[in-house]
Amino acid sequence: MAALKHSKQRDAILAFLMTRKDHPTADVVYSGLREEYPNISLGTVYRNLTLLTDLGQIQRLRLSDGVDHFDADTSQHYHFLCTKCGCVIDLEMETIDRINQLAGAGFDGQIAGNVTYFYGLCPACKKENK
Amino acid sequence: MAALKHSKQRDAILAFLMTRKDHPTADVVYSGLREEYPNISLGTVYRNLTLLTDLGQIQRLRLSDGVDHFDADTSQHYHFLCTKCGCVIDLEMETIDRINQLAGAGFDGQIAGNVTYFYGLCPACKKENK
DNA sequence: AATAAAACAGTAATCATTCCTATTTTTGGA
DNA sequence: TCCAAAAATAGGAATGATTACTGTTTTATT
Numbered sequence: 176m177a178a179l180k181h182s183k184q185r186d187a188i189l190a191f192l193m194t195r196k197d198h199p200t201a202d203v204v205y206s207g208l209r210e211e212y213p214n215i216s217l218g219t220v221y222r223n224l225t226l227l228t229d230l231g232q233i234q235r236l237r238l239s240d241g242v243d244h245f246d247a248d249t250s251q252h253y254h255f256l257c258t259k260c261g262c263v264i265d266l267e268m269e270t271i272d273r274i275n276q277l278a279g280a281g282f283d284g285q286i287a288g289n290v291t292y293f294y295g296l297c298p299a300c301k302k303e304n305k
Numbered sequence: 306m307a308a309l310k311h312s313k314q315r316d317a318i319l320a321f322l323m324t325r326k327d328h329p330t331a332d333v334v335y336s337g338l339r340e341e342y343p344n345i346s347l348g349t350v351y352r353n354l355t356l357l358t359d360l361g362q363i364q365r366l367r368l369s370d371g372v373d374h375f376d377a378d379t380s381q382h383y384h385f386l387c388t389k390c391g392c393v394i395d396l397e398m399e400t401i402d403r404i405n406q407l408a409g410a411g412f413d414g415q416i417a418g419n420v421t422y423f424y425g426l427c428p429a430c431k432k433e434n435k
Numbered sequence: 436a437a438t439a440a441a442a443c444a445g446t447a448a449t450c451a452t453t454c455c456t457a458t459t460t461t462t463g464g465a
Numbered sequence: 466t467c468c469a470a471a472a473a474t475a476g477g478a479a480t481g482a483t484t485a486c487t488g489t490t491t492t493a494t495t
Contacts, residue, residue, distance in 0.1 A: 180441045180492050201483080216444045221483065223442095237369040239420060241452090242482070253408060258417065268407050277398050278383065278423045287388065287425035290369060293408045295417035310461050310472045331452080346475045351452065353473095371483090372451070 184208075184215055185223045192233055192247040198254070198263040200242045236263065238292055257297035259304075264297060314338075314345055315353045322363055322377040328384070328393040330372045366393065368422055387427035389434075394427060 191207055192199070199207070205220045224245055227233045236244040238256045244263055246254075253266040271291070279286045296304060321337055322329070329337070335350045354375055357363045366374040368386045374393050376384075383396040401421070409416045426434060 178440065178493095182442055182491080184443075214444065216446090218445080218484080219443060225484095237371075239367040241367075255408070255412070255414065255416070257414070264414075266408050267411055271401070271404060271407075274401060274421075275423070277401075278385070278396050281397055282385070283428035283431070284385065284387070284394075285426040285431050286385070286423050289421060289423045291404075291419060291421040293405070293416050293419045296415040298413035301413070301415050308462095308471065312460080312473055314474075344475065346477090348453080348455095348476080349474060355453095 182223075184212065184219050185226070187212060187215075188220060188223045189227060189232060189247065192245055195247075196265065198236055198244040198246045200244055202242075204245070236292075237290075238263065239294070254292045255297070256292060256294045257300055258294050259296055259300040262297050262299075266293065312353075314342065314349050315356070317342060317345075318350060318353045319357060319362060319377065322375055325377075326395065328366055328374040328376045330374055332372075334375070366422075367420070368393065369424070384422045385427070386422060386424045387430055388424050389426055389430040392427050392429075396423065 187208055188204060191204055201217070201220050201224055204224070205215065205217050208215050208220070224233070224235070224243075228235045228245075231249060232247075234246050234249050236246055236254060238244065238254070240256060240261055248265075251270055253268055255264045255266050256262075257264070274291075275286050275289060278289070317338055318334060321334055331347070331350050331354055334354070335345065335347050338345050338350070354363070354365070354373075358365045358375075361379060362377075364376050364379050366376055366384060368374065368384070370386060370391055378395075381400055383398055385394045385396050386392075387394070404421075405416050405419060408419065
């Protein structure tokens with residue numbers, strides 16, 4: 176039913192995301208692509224970001240800053256949100272697996288997964304605060 | 306500087322929240338209070354929910370459904386979001402303490418805390434799905 | 436090349452939340 | 466108890482991210 180058709184814009188959005196490690200928002204993707212595609216529309220960016228998320232090619236990060244961020248690295252890893260400058264950084268740490276089992280014990284529903292991220296001061300803001 | 310003044314509306318908002326375990330949204334609080342306070346305004350609800358959060362008397366839950374939920378229980382505990390019906394439920398489980406230390410190891414910034422919640426099917430939706 | 440389906444650009448609409456302003460309430464002192 | 470200053474309110478306008486709509490363009494298939 177889906178009958179997905181190829182599009183240059185979708186390729187460009189995915190390629191752009193793959194070049195960045197800062198987990199940009201839809202608006203940043205839009206701005207970044209306007210040089211190469213002056214007529215690309217914000218709606219197209221949103222639609223494709225959602226589509227790529229549904230396809231499992233990228234992941235959407237919904238942190239507490241109220242704006243969605245997107246990450247081309249779909250592997251399980253943790254994120255950090257700086258409460259001062261708002262930047263988002265990958266954290267290098269092992270996966271906490273048992274946590275879903277802990278949550279499921281004594282719960283009659285079905286745990287499909289969890290959302291976990293960290294917040295505080297990023298290295299740059301921490302240095303600046305001294 | 307703060308010079309907080311008493312208000313019936315703020316009392317009512319806090320009292321309403323304390324009667325509920327379902328972590329209502331601002332709009333639900335607003336609707337629930339309109340019987341007793343027909344003229345209460347949505348802005349007042351939002352302002353006081355933010356104020357009470359800042360005072361540490363309630364906590365704001367920012368889950369991935371895009372709407373803020375509020376909880377009068379400020380103790381550390383975990384939440385579950387049903388991906389089908391959208392309900393939010395408290396989970397009975399021990400606190401995972403070392404997770405912040407794990408995240409902080411090898412990270413040059415400062416970890417202030419983490420956000421962790423679970424998602425899946427609530428007991429009612431799980432039963433219905435069989 | 437002809438056709439149908441999908442994607443697009445551009446724009447309007449939605450929805451949660453915040454902001455603004457004139458009025459009302461609270462509170463501490465005369 | 467009355468007064469004045471500060472804080473809070475109601476009501477409505479504004480914001481900002483995201484989604485929906487529509488007529489046009491692109492893609493893929495025969």
